[in-house]
Amino acid sequence: MAEKAFKYVILGGGVAAGYAAREFANQGVNPGELAIISKESVAPYERPALSKAYLFPKGTARLPGFHVCVGSGGEKLLPEWYTEKGISLIPNTEVVKADLASKTLVSAAGETFKYQILIIATGSTVIRLSDFGVQGADAKNIFYLREIVDADKLVEAIKAKKNGKALVVGGGYIGLELSAALKMNNIDVSMVYPEPWCMPRLFTANLASFYEGYYANKGIKIIKGTVATGFGTNEDMEVMDVKLKDGRVMEADIVVVGVGGRPLTKLFKGQVEEEKGGIKAIFASEQGSSIDEYNYLPYFYSRAFDLSWQFYGDNVGETVFFGDGSPTSTTHKFGSYWIKEGKVVGAFLEGGTPEENKAIAKVARVQPPAQSLDQLATEGLTFACKI
Ligand SMILES: Cc1cc2nc3c(=O)[nH]c(=O)nc-3n(C[C@H](O)[C@H](O)[C@H](O)COP(=O)(O)OP(=O)(O)OC[C@H]3O[C@@H](n4cnc5c(N)ncnc54)[C@H](O)[C@@H]3O)c2cc1C
Incomplete structure (x- = not known):
């Protein structure tokens, strides 16, 4: 099979790849150089x-509506944009071998790609219950969510199991957002997770207490302190029930599993330095110089029902809760600061306006x-707005 060669190759076509492509274009990459x-x-x-x-059952998002970089308020990069810029978008191509020494990638179909500079943007993959040998974990209608094909399967199941029952395994990001989405589709939702x-x-007990109360008020049943240990199926191998450890x-009728992910680094094992399961360093500078300082502020956000939160910084040290954290309040405006060595290093805000969110980002x-934890608690958001 013919070999293709590019000056730059981005491996992976997710969020990082799209934003990097925009930056390459801003920096004046020449047509034909980037794939x-x-x-x-x-x-x-x-x-x-x-x-x-x-x-969502209403106001549903579909491509091309959410190509990058709309999430950050930027230009939507449609497939034509890549063509116009002379950037080769090579879809449906899984790379199964990477040899960094010879700067070569090989796809599952046997194509070879040569590069001068490689950007690894393979993201993460989901952790599956079958990885732990959970009985029945391969049954139909047990879903994981990472890519658009996974989301399409879930959309089909929601249609097929109208007004049915769902069990959501995991109380993290995916668990909370998918429980909300399933509930909005009139599915009867229960969540199960082992933690308190x-x-x-990320959440402190105070923050979590609001979200758990809010979800309960929406009719979502929350079962804590136990895990799913097996799945029962019907004759079509569709999931019918979930056995809990307790x-x-x-x-x-539907099970959604959100028990975490792990970085996709397998291709590069032994070829790059790793730390905490991820690839440690970004090398690569054509001039031979490295970037002095990588200015990175951790940022997470989530939206579910009519809630919306943002978090900036580090969630280490002591915490201070501020605002009205009652699940039945009409404002839903509250948050938390994280304080380490006398400094505020992290800030969380639910229900912030764009200005207020900017203010907590600035704090972090x-x-x-x-000055004191009491003062922070009393001043709350006012403290952030003064910075
Ligand atoms: C359902 C969902 C909801 C999320 N919601 C939020 C949120 O609300 N807030 C938030 O802050 N973050 C959220 N995240 C996390 C966020 O999406 C990720 O941080 C982000 O996608 C990471 O970007 P990435 O480019 O590194 O990886 P990805 O976007 O995962 O892209 C990786 C790409 O590499 C491809 N790939 C991997 N291996 C190969 C290979 N061998 N050959 C070819 N291609 C390969 C994959 O197919 C994929 O296209 C969410 C994630 C998921 C899955």
Whole structure:
């Protein structure tokens, strides 16, 4: 098979690839120099839409509506944009071998791609219950969500199991957003997770208490402190029920599993330095110089029902809760600061206006000193708006 060669190759066609392509274009990449090789069949899109408007019964998002970079308020890069810029978008192509020494990639179909500079943007893959040998975990109607093809299968199941029952395994991002989306589709939703509260890696007990109360008021049943240990099926191998470790058995027509992901680094094992399961360093500078400082402010956001939160910075140290965290309040405006060594290093806000969200982002970037935790709690959002 013919070999293709490019100056730059981005491996992976997700969010990072799309935003990088825009930056390449801004920097004046020449036609023919850049290729994006992607397992997916479509141009890069805003992946977070898959667990939100893609599943909504009304105001449903569909491509080409959410190609990057609309998520950050930027230009929507349609497939034609790549053609106009002379960027080769190579879809439906899974790379199965990467040899960094000879700068060669090989696809599942046997095509060879040579590059001078490679950008690894393979993202993550979901952790599957079958990885842990959970009995019946391969049954039909057990869903994971990472790519648009996964979302399409879930959309079909929601249609097929109208007014049915869903069990959502996992109380993180995916669990919370998908429970909301399923409920909006009139599905009877239960969630199960082992931790004492939802999103434990980010939420404090106070924050989680609001979301759990709010979800309960929407009719979502929350079962904590246990895990799914097996699935029962009918004669068509469709899931019918979920066995929990505490002995309960939950009926379910649809199961959605959101128990985490892991970086897709397999192709590069032994060829790059790794840390905490991810690839450690970004090398690559044509001039031979490295970037002095990588200015990165951690940022997460989520939207479900009429809720919307943003978090900036680090969630380490002591915490202070502020605002009205009652699940029945009409304002839903509250948040939390994280304080380490006398400085505010992280900030979370539910229900913020664009200006207020900018203010908490600034707090996390500037890391102002905190006089006292009591003062922060009393001042709440006013503290951020003064910075
Ligand atoms: C359903 C969902 C909802 C999310 N919602 C939010 C949210 O609300 N807020 C938030 O902050 N973050 C959210 N995230 C996380 C966010 O989407 C990711 O951080 C982001 O997509 C990471 O971008 P990436 O380009 O590194 O990886 P990805 O967007 O995952 O892209 C990786 C690409 O590489 C391709 N690929 C992988 N291996 C190969 C191979 N061997 N050959 C060819 N192609 C390959 C994949 O097919 C994919 O196209 C969500 C994620 C998911 C799955």
